[in-house]
Amino acid sequence: MSLNRNKIAGYLVLIGVSQFLLLMIVSEALYPDYSVKYNYISDLGVGKTAIIFNTSIMIMGIMVMIASILLNARKYYTPLLFLVGLGAFLVGAFPETTGLPHLIAALITFLFGGISAIVVSIRRNYFWAVLGLVTLIALVLYVVKDYGPLGIGGMERIIVYPEIIWGISFGTYLTNVK
Numbered sequence: 001m002s003l004n005r006n007k008i009a010g011y012l013v014l015i016g017v018s019q020f021l022l023l024m025i026v027s028e029a030l031y032p033d034y035s036v037k038y039n040y041i042s043d044l045g046v047g048k049t050a051i052i053f054n055t056s057i058m059i060m061g062i063m064v065m066i067a068s069i070l071l072n073a074r075k076y077y078t079p080l081l082f083l084v085g086l087g088a089f090l091v092g093a094f095p096e097t098t099g100l101p102h103l104i105a106a107l108i109t110f111l112f113g114g115i116s117a118i119v120v121s122i123r124r125n126y127f128w129a130v131l132g133l134v135t136l137i138a139l140v141l142y143v144v145k146d147y148g149p150l151g152i153g154g155m156e157r158i159i160v161y162p163e164i165i166w167g168i169s170f171g172t173y174l175t176n177v178k
Contacts, residue, residue: 009067010174016063017167020088023056037151041160042102045095054092061089064167067174077119083112084163110139113163120170128169131162138162 024041027049028034034043044053064085068078087108094101117132138158141147147155 004177005070005072006174006177009070010171010177012063012067012070012171013167013174014171016060016067017164017171020056020060021164021168023052027053027056035151035153036157037154039153040096041153041156042091042096042106045092046097050095054095056092058089058092061085061087061092064088067171071174077116080112080116080119083108084116087112110135110159110163113166114139114159117163117166117170124173125169128166131166134162135159 024044027044028036031044031049065082068081068085071078087105090105091102091109094105096102114132114135117128117135121128121132138155142155142159150158
């Protein structure tokens with residue numbers, strides 16, 4: 001019985017992203033006085049919830065990087081996927097208290113996550129392109145500090161949630177590729 005590398009990669013992405021989503025929600029619930037409107041997601045990586053959040057995002061990053069390596073190297077999107085995983089890992093390795101290293105890691109994750117969703121959508125699922133565009137537009141608004149009524153935390157989630165939806169959808173897609 002031969003192992004299907006796409007299927008394994010799909011399960012790695014699916015499990016990695018799903019566990020991060022669930023543990024991010026757990027961290028939000030455990031973090032004292034946390035506000036999805038006014039707190040950064042990365043606030044979860046310091047204090048009482050640091051071990052949960054940072055470990056979870058690093059696990060997701062490792063699983064996405066391994067998945068990108070398992071995918072056929074000739075696939076045009078594997079370097080993008082690897083960068084998403086690397087950025088996520090570095091977000092956990094360099095919590096927001098580290099300043100610039102954390103900001104660079106978050107930017108890598110946000111930017112290449114949105115780009116990956118768009119690039120991978122070609123000939124597959126155009127809804128992924130919409131998710132990627134939402135991420136990139138929200139990222140621009142975030143960078144220029146135009147948060148609107150969502151607040152800084154809400155706008156950051158408009159960057160991150162489409163990437164999470166795409167990751168779960170893409171992972172599921174890979175598990176079904178023959």
